[in-house]
Amino acid sequence: MNINLMDMVGRRSYNCDILFRVIDIRKINDQRMAILYGEDFRLVADAPYEDLIAINQNERAKMTEEYRNLEEQSFRLFTQDVDLIKQRQEYEATGGYVKSTNYFQIPGKVLHLDGDQSYLKKCLTLYEKIGIPVFGIHCNEKEMPGKIGQLIDYYRPDILVITGHDAYSKAKGKISDINAYRHSKHFVQTVREARRKIPHLDQLVIFAGACQSHFESLIHAGANFASSPSRINIHALDPVYIVAKISFTPFMERINVWDVLRNTLTGEKGLGGIETKGVLRTGMPYQPIQEEEE
Known part of the structure; x- marks a missing residue:
């Protein structure tokens, strides 16, 4: 059977454990190789x-059923968290009085850079479902360091996501060698450039990394949260659940790292971070925007 670009495939040598898309087919040393x-x-x-x-x-449906169930479970747990936060904020905004008060909330604004257009689309759908203001940019991982400064100036985000694809190759070096990773060094460079613009960890919250990424280097470069401490694969939607928790946590509260990780699909083996403030702000009274009469 012929296999073409964008076909869904598995690898015989790995018992088809992961579902892949074929992105490129090329000849390397007289052998046909596929980029997945x-x-x-x-x-x-x-x-x-x-x-x-x-x-x-x-x-494909059988292979992805488990992940779809995990996605639904994570989304359900996350919405429960958000509902509790909203109830607490309403109580505090009204001083605990029974009288209803018109208040409004401004969740953190997200700038999401993604090296994969398909993943970006999935993430934007989930951001919209949750109710988070987001700007999504598809950008090749190698080009991110050169573009991030201008993007921060233009969009002025509260939360920055730097993600795409990555992988560790044992043949290229030790697990501690960042050059043994496909895109970790590009993510690290992008985080550093972002921190040149906004050094303070609570003025711009950064998530960076993808599957098997060099976690320590990303945190050292200035990321608040990153992947992957145990060099395992992370789910495509994990960055959304992390930044959503930050976006809906009040700016006067600090987020316990485990509270952020517990509703992700990968957990602490694939994701980690440092104590960080939330970015949600509450105000009152709520005033709907009046449309001008012609």
């Missing part, structure tokens, strides 16, 4: 063309 992007995980891999197996729609 994970469909549910932020992983990039290459594999011999002969190692690939095409995955049909029914098989």
